[in-house]
Amino acid sequence: MTERGRIRQFILTQFLFTQDESKLADDVSLLGQGLIDSTGVLELVSFLEREFGIVLPDEEMTPENLDSVNALCALVERKRAAG
Numbered sequence: 637m638t639e640r641g642r643i644r645q646f647i648l649t650q651f652l653f654t655q656d657e658s659k660l661a662d663d664v665s666l667l668g669q670g671l672i673d674s675t676g677v678l679e680l681v682s683f684l685e686r687e688f689g690i691v692l693p694d695e696e697m698t699p700e701n702l703d704s705v706n707a708l709c710a711l712v713e714r715k716r717a718a719g
Contacts (some may be wrong), residue, residue: 639688643708646683651676662705677702684708690715 637645644660651671652659666672672680680702681692690712692701701711 639712640705640709642687643712644705646680646687647671647705650679660705664705665703667699667703680708684712688712688716
């Protein structure tokens, strides 16, 4: 499964309680739509760090980095490319 697929699957099962891919567009605002809250952000960050072997310092835990599947994929790609 691709990185995007793993991220989508986590969000769908953990926050939307479904496997239905049509329930989540890649550009939907997770925070703006109320799909995740502050606790959900922490769960999401923990998942990203564990699943992709990256570390997210506090200053990178911003809505710009964590607010959509597209933003999450870009974040993971940047972190993995950086090393």
